[in-house]
Amino acid sequence: MKILTIIGARPQFIKASVVSKAILEQPGLSEVIVHTGQHFDANMSDIFFDQLGIPKPHHQLDIHGGTHGDMTGRMLIEIEQVMLAEKPDRVLVYGDTNSTLAGALAAAKLHIPVVHIEAGLRSFNMRMPEEINRILTDQVSEVLFCPTQTAIDNLQREGFTSKSAQVLNVGDVMQDSALFFAQRATIPEGFDLKSGFILTTLHRAENTDDPLRLGAIVSALNEIHKTVAPVVVPMHPRTRGVIAKLGLVLEARVIAPVGYLEMIWLLQHSGLVLTDSGGVQKEAFFFGKACVTMRDQTEWVELLSCGANVLVGADRDQIVAAARQNVNRVVIDDNQLYGGGQAASRIAAHLASL
Structure with missing residues (x-):
């Protein structure tokens, strides 16, 4: 299975550092990485690839700046061309950025199944561009990997129990990264x-x-x-x-x-x-x-x-x-709210089973 992964911003680089590793270690999976260029400052982008050992992107689009509509539109055009050339089996997107939405829309229009990591999150503030991005991405996704039970509950309230999409609570890949690189x-x-x-x-x-x-x-x-x-x-x-x-x-x-x-x-x-x-x-x-x-x-x-x-x-x-x-108050994670650091392996294993 060829997976086309779309990333473009700091949180996505961090998540990809553990998910891409898990994908490469899972028999039957291969990955093509597309970096949209949304974070273009070297300290905000290149350094993460160097530090975290993420494979260098196969496609570097260098799209940044402009309004939300302008940036998302340019990404949509370029990502679609990459998908037509690569012909992936699935497109994987992370979180809630303009890169996420552009990748999800391009895939959905080409009838390529969309996999959304960090699905189901809601701030319930439609003035946040991130809220619009995450809601629309969830709506066109066929596999929704949720980080918490709260995210599962959000999707159930939005009617996903009656949809054919797969909704799974796998934990949060950010915790995987934090524990791995600590x-x-x-x-x-x-x-x-x-x-x-x-x-x-x-x-x-x-x-x-x-x-x-x-x-x-x-x-x-x-x-x-x-x-x-x-x-x-x-x-x-x-x-x-x-x-x-x-x-x-x-x-x-x-x-x-x-x-x-x-x-x-x-x-x-x-x-x-x-x-x-x-x-x-x-x-x-x-x-x-x-x-x-x-x-x-x-x-x-x-x-x-x-x-x-x-x-x-x-x-x-x-x-x-x-x-x-x-200040200086200590917080203890008694209930493993975010899955205990096993999210990436669960994601890769599920993708291999599809």
Whole structure:
């Protein structure tokens, strides 16, 4: 079986690092990797292939920039051409990016079965482009690999029990990656803080595209940096540009984007994670760190239920208060919420059985 895998953004590189390995080790499966180029900065893309041992992409499309419609449209055109040339048996997509949606739509139009890893997640916020991408991708997928029971429940409520699609809870491949690479974690070059800092990521469009929200978050981070613990921000290039354009001053410890192994080191040595990312919420949990999430909703509701995560939106006072309350708090995974690190092998085994 030839599987055509579409990737284009940091979380997808991390997931592919373990899934591609499992596919190659599974008899009867082969893989062709297509990198759309959605993350084009070397520190956001190439470094992940080098560090994680992902096979070099067979097709590099170099598509980035522009509006969501423009980017997705260009990807759709180019990915379709690759599929016509490669003639895969199945197309595998990850998560909720524009690359995900373009790959799923191109395959569905060509009547190639779509396999969606990280299916069934919902934030219930249709203003998030990621929510639109994940819903539409699920609707055209024939195999939906879900990371949690919550994701299964979401799909059942949407009528998937009466559809022919296969819906399976295999666990979360992000936990596979975190556990596999934990022993290879490396300190970022030139970084001199040893522990106790507050690791922060900030890139979600709902925050960076809203000057009021972004201003409140920057103000909160400045206060936390001064009065709680040092705030360390591996800064996404787009976020850095928006902050500069608005004339905001972020008084935290801003560093360049880091590779996955450096990110694991930062997670391991942090005293708290403060983020608007989806994946980083889980990564914090994998390494026993409390998380404060600067969003109004999260897909990972089980982390809220078990007390590992707290939602604060973009409210300055709530962000500061949550940081004070949760810094250096240890989180324990008593119930193996995300499958215990066996998701990739379950995925490969199921694909081989189709």
